[in-house]
Amino acid sequence: MSTSTSPDHPGAAPVKVVRTLADGRAIIYFDAQPGNVRDSVDRRELEDAPTHTELRHDPLADQWVVVAGHRQARTFLPPSSECPLCPTHGDQLTEIPEGDYDVVVFENRFPSLTQHDPGQDAEVYDERTRHGFGRCEVVCFTSDHGSSLANVPAERIGLVLDAWIDRTLDLSAIDGVEYVFIFENRGVEIGVTLSHPHGQIYAYPFVPPRDEQIRTSARSFHDRTGTDLFAHIIEQEVSDADRVLYDGEHWIAFIPRAARWPFEIQLFTKRAISRLPDLTEAEKVEFATMYLRILKALDSTLGVQMPYIAAWHQAPVHGDEQFSRLFLEIFSLRRAPGKLKYLAGSESAAAVWINDICPEDAAQMLRDAMGASEE
Amino acid sequence: MSTSTSPDHPGAAPVKVVRTLADGRAIIYFDAQPGNVRDSVDRRELEDAPTHTELRHDPLADQWVVVAGHRQARTFLPPSSECPLCPTHGDQLTEIPEGDYDVVVFENRFPSLTQHDPGQDAEVYDERTRHGFGRCEVVCFTSDHGSSLANVPAERIGLVLDAWIDRTLDLSAIDGVEYVFIFENRGVEIGVTLSHPHGQIYAYPFVPPRDEQIRTSARSFHDRTGTDLFAHIIEQEVSDADRVLYDGEHWIAFIPRAARWPFEIQLFTKRAISRLPDLTEAEKVEFATMYLRILKALDSTLGVQMPYIAAWHQAPVHGDEQFSRLFLEIFSLRRAPGKLKYLAGSESAAAVWINDICPEDAAQMLRDAMGASEE
Numbered sequence: 199m200s201t202s203t204s205p206d207h208p209g210a211a212p213v214k215v216v217r218t219l220a221d222g223r224a225i226i227y228f229d230a231q232p233g234n235v236r237d238s239v240d241r242r243e244l245e246d247a248p249t250h251t252e253l254r255h256d257p258l259a260d261q262w263v264v265v266a267g268h269r270q271a272r273t274f275l276p277p278s279s280e281c282p283l284c285p286t287h288g289d290q291l292t293e294i295p296e297g298d299y300d301v302v303v304f305e306n307r308f309p310s311l312t313q314h315d316p317g318q319d320a321e322v323y324d325e326r327t328r329h330g331f332g333r334c335e336v337v338c339f340t341s342d343h344g345s346s347l348a349n350v351p352a353e354r355i356g357l358v359l360d361a362w363i364d365r366t367l368d369l370s371a372i373d374g375v376e377y378v379f380i381f382e383n384r385g386v387e388i389g390v391t392l393s394h395p396h397g398q399i400y401a402y403p404f405v406p407p408r409d410e411q412i413r414t415s416a417r418s419f420h421d422r423t424g425t426d427l428f429a430h431i432i433e434q435e436v437s438d439a440d441r442v443l444y445d446g447e448h449w450i451a452f453i454p455r456a457a458r459w460p461f462e463i464q465l466f467t468k469r470a471i472s473r474l475p476d477l478t479e480a481e482k483v484e485f486a487t488m489y490l491r492i493l494k495a496l497d498s499t500l501g502v503q504m505p506y507i508a509a510w511h512q513a514p515v516h517g518d519e520q521f522s523r524l525f526l527e528i529f530s531l532r533r534a535p536g537k538l539k540y541l542a543g544s545e546s547a548a549a550v551w552i553n554d555i556c557p558e559d560a561a562q563m564l565r566d567a568m569g570a571s572e573e
Numbered sequence: 574m575s576t577s578t579s580p581d582h583p584g585a586a587p588v589k590v591v592r593t594l595a596d597g598r599a600i601i602y603f604d605a606q607p608g609n610v611r612d613s614v615d616r617r618e619l620e621d622a623p624t625h626t627e628l629r630h631d632p633l634a635d636q637w638v639v640v641a642g643h644r645q646a647r648t649f650l651p652p653s654s655e656c657p658l659c660p661t662h663g664d665q666l667t668e669i670p671e672g673d674y675d676v677v678v679f680e681n682r683f684p685s686l687t688q689h690d691p692g693q694d695a696e697v698y699d700e701r702t703r704h705g706f707g708r709c710e711v712v713c714f715t716s717d718h719g720s721s722l723a724n725v726p727a728e729r730i731g732l733v734l735d736a737w738i739d740r741t742l743d744l745s746a747i748d749g750v751e752y753v754f755i756f757e758n759r760g761v762e763i764g765v766t767l768s769h770p771h772g773q774i775y776a777y778p779f780v781p782p783r784d785e786q787i788r789t790s791a792r793s794f795h796d797r798t799g800t801d802l803f804a805h806i807i808e809q810e811v812s813d814a815d816r817v818l819y820d821g822e823h824w825i826a827f828i829p830r831a832a833r834w835p836f837e838i839q840l841f842t843k844r845a846i847s848r849l850p851d852l853t854e855a856e857k858v859e860f861a862t863m864y865l866r867i868l869k870a871l872d873s874t875l876g877v878q879m880p881y882i883a884a885w886h887q888a889p890v891h892g893d894e895q896f897s898r899l900f901l902e903i904f905s906l907r908r909a910p911g912k913l914k915y916l917a918g919s920e921s922a923a924a925v926w927i928n929d930i931c932p933e934d935a936a937q938m939l940r941d942a943m944g945a946s947e948e
Contacts (some may be wrong), residue, residue, distance in 0.1 A: 234908025254831035257806055258789040259783075263831040263923070310919070310927045324831070378924075381918030394868040397920065406923035408634075415635040431632055455701070456629035458636040509922035527922065540764025541916060543756035543773065544685070547884035547902065548781035549636070550754075552685045556642040 209563025212300075212360050219293070220244040223305035228361045230300050230353065238286065238295035238420045247307050251330030253353040253403070262406045264330055266310045269482060276392070278343055283394035285341050290332065294338070300354070301361050303399070304337045309334035311400065313372070331374055333401040336393060337361060338394065346395050346495035346503075347382065355486035359477070362399075362510070366474045369401040377402040377409065377514050380474070385539060388531060397508075407513045409522070412511065416521035428523040432466055441561040443495075443568065448481045449488050453561045459529035460539050461560050466525045472513035473524055489526075495567035496530065506530045587735050594668070595619040598680035603736045605675050605728065613661065613670035622682050625694060626705030628778070636782045639705055641685045651767070653718055658769035660716050669713070675729070676736050677713045678774070684709035686775065688747070706749055708776040713735060713769065721770045721878075722757065723868035728863035732851070733863035737885070739775075741849045744776040745890045751779040752784065752889050755849070760880025762913060763906060772883075780889045784897070787886065791896035803898040807841055816936040818870075818943065823856045824863050828936045833926040835908035836879065836935050837868060840901040847888035847897050864901075871905065881905045 213229040214237040222242040227236045251266040272275045282293045311332025339347050362380050369378045381395035383390050419427040446449040451465045496504040513522035531539045544550045588604040590611040596619040602611045626641040657668045686707025714722050737755050744753045757772035758765050794802035810827045826840040871879040888897035906914045919925045927936040
């Protein structure tokens with residue numbers, strides 16, 4: 199794979215092996231160290247994965263909606279003995295044929311977007327309907343079912359980052375892919391249907407509306423002021439100081455001043471870069487330790503494991519890099535131990551966000567938790 | 574109040590009485606028939622309602638976020654014996670001093686937006702911070718705690734509609750209010766903290782982003798085609814036919830072709846109007862029976878009471894009416910009896926919606942439920 203150095207194995211790149219599952223989907227092993235053959239065969243009898251998804255244009259929002267009817271049947275909170283993301287063990291056949299793994303990526307069996315030829319369905323396509331083209335991958339962070347990304351060693355975060363970079367490069371090279379979106383949903387509170395520690399990657403055939411909006415904001419800010427929006431935001435956060443959670447050599451993390459969610463964090467590199475593959479080795483190493491500190495603080499702040507969504511924003515595959523900047527956002531809908539923030543009328547129907555926690559208070563809670571874990 | 578005729582009492586307008594609660598908030602009774610004095614005094618000792626909320630500009634989304642820290646303390650799922658929306662009964666003092674009511678509206682005790690003078694807080698306001706100006710009202714649909722809007726008589730829907738129209742007019746007249754947003758959140762699944770049947774009204778100091786987007790889409794469609802977007806959408810839905818739920822003399826209701834939610838319905842008048850006060854008596858009467866049929870169908874489709882958000886979109890208080898049209902949307906996050914649609918990474922971080930139910934299938938389910946209730 200890339201020429202990057204694995205922190206697990208200084209000086210050597212992680213080993214990438216591509217295999218195929220019983221229904222033809224790709225599975226990709228990322229090993230911190232060489233020596234694993236990864237030639238176990240998927241012994242399941244699988245029907246072909248569902249292929250039909252559709253993009254429909256919503257004329258009021260002027261954006262595409264994915265209609266993926268087959269996903270109603272997807273695996274829903276199976277008992278841990280039937281977890282499809284655990285390694286295969288004896289006759290317990292899972293999505294991962296190997297008996298163990300470090301990090302593994304495979305194509306989602308219930309994808310929202312697919313690379314399959316739509317065949318006859320293509321006949322109905324018109325200006326308001328398109329094939330649900332794209333690719334959905336699952337990223338397993340560890341073979342340990344009961345763990346979480348907050349509880350792996352820093353070296354493992356480095357390997358996950360290497361996998362994310364590899365997938366950004368590979369998926370960006372697919373004709374028709376316009377955006378590589380890397381994210382993690384964690385916690386039943388936000389609808390996670392599999393509890394095994396994992397993230398996802400969507401290769402979209404368009405730039406997602408939120409990223410399009412961010413680019414529009416950056417372009418408009420530049421037109422108005424002649425300066426860079428992202429640099430301006432970081433400067434203001436550093437100057438305000440009271441929402442900064444981490445200020446390191448290469449990274450800064452803060453709760454944004456106009457946070458929409460009770461707990462919401464943005465992580466920027468200090469150097470302006472636009473995509474994950476632009477990260478230097480030093481930036482990757484610092485990210486791993488910083489991210490672990492923040493994830494652990496999230497889990498300890500309220501005394502309950504924090505549900506969250508974490509998502510990387512990066513530049514579209516094609517088009518101007520000037521108005522995109524790489525950053526990670528993490529946000530949680532939990533506002534107190536027994537209370538969640540719901541997106542009700544104001545948020546869901548009017549798109550006006552109401553945050554019941556002052557961002558400065560949330561920052562203080564997280565800083566306290568980060569400080570406590572240092573001791 | 575208005576010269577409209579109440580269906581409860583043909584020929585006479587409903588009676589509107591304005592009173593004041595112990596902490597100075599307004600309470601407004603709407604009675605179907607005259608004869609109620611409504612002079613019961615609020616005997617509670619209430620501290621002044623919290624007044625400090627703030628608007629903060631989110632530079633990435635280029636929109637305002639409401640920060641309302643005091644709302645963390647709001648009443649949360651009280652036992653029904655302590656419901657603040659029930660009429661006052663003996664020493665059980667509630668938000669409504671009267672012993673009974675038809676429809677009552679009052680200012681929210683835990684508002685996201687307020688008309689209070691910000692006082693010294695105003696000193697911190699700048700181009701990225703504003704006073705959380707506006708007004709939040711609660712609309713109680715019935716004094717019957719265990720009922721719901723789906724279970725009131727059609728005449729009551731008419732009275733609720735009269736109250737919505739009255740509030741649209743009154744709130745639009747407040748200097749600084751730019752949008753009157755009327756909505757109902759129903760069901761603990763979407764975070765309702767009080768189970769008594771009620772809706773809400775937000776008078777925003779700006780046009781909400783979703784309504785701004787709809788106006789932008791309509792303007793851009795008109796520039797491109799010379800025709801009206803809303804008329805075009807209705808024509809296409811009538812032509813497709815397979816998602817239409819109701820096609821009456823004055824109203825049409827359908828599941829939009831690119832529905833974002835598992836169950837999502839849009840209700841348009843056939844006549845192009847832009848605001849609730851534009852409704853004729855005949856449109857109001859037909860709305861009541863249609864809406865009851867749809868709400869009842871929502872509750873019977875999956876065999877469980879359906880959580881939903883219902884929201885009226887209308888023209889901003891100021892500005893061009895051409896690119897706004899009155900419509901009601903209702904949507905639910907329930908996708909199956911034991912399953913909810915969650916807004917996870919794709920929706921919440923990328924704003925790409927994935928709908929797991931084909932809109933045509935959802936329409937068939939709702940039509941079946943509407944047909945069954947006719948028999």
